[in-house]
Amino acid sequence: MYLSIPKTPSWQRRDTGLTARMILSFAILALLYLVFLSALVYVGFDFVTITVIASIMILAQWYFSDKIVLWSSGAKKVTREQFPELHDIIERVIARNSLPKPKIAVINTNMPNAFATGKGPRSSVVVVTTGLMDLLDTEELEGVLAHELTHIRNRDVLVLTLVSLFSTVAWYLMQFGFYGGMGYGYGGGRDRNNNGGALIIVIVVAMLTWVISFLIIRAISRYREFAADRGSAQMTGKPVKLANALMKISGGMRQVPTKDLRQVEGLNAFFIVPALSGSTIGNLFSTHPPVEKRIQKLMEMEASMG
Amino acid sequence: MNFFRKFRKGYNNNKPGTDSDAIFSLSSAYITLETKLGLKSTGRCALSLKSVDGMHFTEMKADIQRFLNIGKSDVELSNRLVVDSYGYLWVILEGKSMGDILAGISAVGDTIQEKGFTNQLLVAIFEFNYKEKPNNGDSIQYLVYNYKFNKFYPFVPFGQKTRNSENEMKIMATIVDEVPFEKDMTLWYPLWDLPF
Numbered sequence: 001m002y003l004s005i006p007k008t009p010s011w012q013r014r015d016t017g018l019t020a021r022m023i024l025s026f027a028i029l030a031l032l033y034l035v036f037l038s039a040l041v042y043v044g045f046d047f048v049t050i051t052v053i054a055s056i057m058i059l060a061q062w063y064f065s066d067k068i069v070l071w072s073s074g075a076k077k078v079t080r081e082q083f084p085e086l087h088d089i090i091e092r093v094i095a096r097n098s099l100p101k102p103k104i105a106v107i108n109t110n111m112p113n114a115f116a117t118g119k120g121p122r123s124s125v126v127v128v129t130t131g132l133m134d135l136l137d138t139e140e141l142e143g144v145l146a147h148e149l150t151h152i153r154n155r156d157v158l159v160l161t162l163v164s165l166f167s168t169v170a171w172y173l174m175q176f177g178f179y180g181g182m183g184y185g186y187g188g189g190r191d192r193n194n195n196g197g198a199l200i201i202v203i204v205v206a207m208l209t210w211v212i213s214f215l216i217i218r219a220i221s222r223y224r225e226f227a228a229d230r231g232s233a234q235m236t237g238k239p240v241k242l243a244n245a246l247m248k249i250s251g252g253m254r255q256v257p258t259k260d261l262r263q264v265e266g267l268n269a270f271f272i273v274p275a276l277s278g279s280t281i282g283n284l285f286s287t288h289p290p291v292e293k294r295i296q297k298l299m300e301m302e303a304s305m306g
Numbered sequence: 307m308n309f310f311r312k313f314r315k316g317y318n319n320n321k322p323g324t325d326s327d328a329i330f331s332l333s334s335a336y337i338t339l340e341t342k343l344g345l346k347s348t349g350r351c352a353l354s355l356k357s358v359d360g361m362h363f364t365e366m367k368a369d370i371q372r373f374l375n376i377g378k379s380d381v382e383l384s385n386r387l388v389v390d391s392y393g394y395l396w397v398i399l400e401g402k403s404m405g406d407i408l409a410g411i412s413a414v415g416d417t418i419q420e421k422g423f424t425n426q427l428l429v430a431i432f433e434f435n436y437k438e439k440p441n442n443g444d445s446i447q448y449l450v451y452n453y454k455f456n457k458f459y460p461f462v463p464f465g466q467k468t469r470n471s472e473n474e475m476k477i478m479a480t481i482v483d484e485v486p487f488e489k490d491m492t493l494w495y496p497l498w499d500l501p502f
Contacts, residue, residue, distance in 0.1 A: 240472055240475055240476055240479070241472070243475055244471060244472045244475065247471060247491075256469060256471050256474065256491050256492070256494050257492060257493075257494060257495050257496065258467060258468070258469070258496060259495065259496075260392075260495065260496060260497060260498050261428065261429065261450075261452075261495035261496065261497050262354075262390075262392040262394055262428070262497065263392070264495055265356075265428065292490075292491075295475070295491075296489065299475055299478060299479040299482070300479070302475070302476065302479040303479035303480060303482070
């Protein structure tokens with residue numbers, strides 16, 4: 001699953017239904033996953049078998065990603081008759097860039113958002129919300145859709161699936177290795193204290209593996225967002241349109257002010273220096289780069305095109 | 307990386323550079339605006355400062371006027387002083403060449419600062435329009451120099467109190483490296499209903 005546009009904080013927009021629904025769906029999936037694997041451990045499968053089964057489950061999640069996302073987000077596939085403009089824009093972009101046509105689905109919500117998912121370019125689905133279509137004009141929508149089509153062309157769902165797969169496999173193998181080592185320790189007749197120490201090392205190393213792979217996945221994801229922005233700019237030739245769309249979607253906070261400078265100056269609000277805009281820690285954990293950064297890069301592309 | 311960028315930014319901000327230096331950086335940037343975006347200076351620009359009551363301010367106003375009228379023989383600049391509804395004094399200059407405009411505006415700014423009214427200074431604003439249709443009032447675009455932040459930002463009004471942020475971003479993309487530019491868009495405060 002691949003959300004392409006950062007969600008607006010809930011306090012900015014009341015429509016959090018979609019977010020809640022998707023988080024719940026994926027939480028349930030994750031829970032099932034955990035319960036299933038714990039059951040396997042309980043039944044007494046060894047770690048290699050469990051690693052293989054976990055990998056198969058992740059790959060299945062990738063293979064059925066389009067179905068899972070359609071199901072969890074409540075998106076409905078739409079025909080050309082229902083949304084002719086949406087089909088037109090996508091067909092225009094794919095014709096110019098010789099890409100296969102993805103399935104197109106729409107979610108009926110005011111929250112502006114779009115995402116793409118699927119196992120490969122031919123079986124992918126592009127999802128947009130009705131809120132996005134209301135908010136953006138044709139060229140801006142084209143920029144956002146080209147961004148999603150670039151995700152599909154770059155096989156970003158597959159890339160991230162593989163990355164999570166490797167980290168999961170690494171995690172299980174590492175646990176297997178350590179438990180194996182501990183088994184040897186028991187055989188050697190070590191005392192309880194030593195085993196306690198070994199257990200702590202297992203936990204610490206397991207945590208480290210998890211944290212590092214988590215950060216790497218996030219970094220790759222952010223990098224691929226920039227790549228998709230760049231791809232969109234190349235497909236449409238109008239980076240400024242995507243930049244404008246991002247500004248509109250990110251809403252309130254980041255928008256250019258409309259209050260007169262002389263009024264603001266009078267209120268003295270002017271002198272309040274914004275505290276640390278976008279903290280570094282926050283950046284490390286997020287899957288999407290800050291909108292300002294993305295707009296800045298798009299404007300650099302615009303400048304180089306001039 | 308972010309940390310270092312912040313650090314560097316802080317360093318650059320402290321680098322001594324006068325307002326005049328910043329304003330004169332337009333003397334090359336306006337050519338870039340013309341060649342890349344087709345925007346040409348309309349020859350109009352203005353400087354605004356908060357009016358205060360008192361003898362010193364009145365004296366300074368007289369000084370500016372005297373200075374501008376003496377200079378008339380050297381540079382072709384017409385000038386007028388207007389007070390807007392917010393109580394800001396606008397020194398409006400109109401000239402034929404960008405060199406004259408920049409020289410005039412920065413001289414006025416320097417005079418105001420010499421007289422100790424630095425904190426009253428708000429902005430210097432430069433008017434642009436498309437080369438092809440210079441008489442179309444709907445396509446006017448501004449470049450604003452903010453004396454508080456010592457940076458330029460774009461302002462493109464569009465209809466009633468709305469702005470064309472796309473054109474604003476184009477201006478930013480075009481000259482961001484040539485003039486001290488405000489990259490934080492949340493500080494691009496508009497100036498509606500300009501008195502010129």
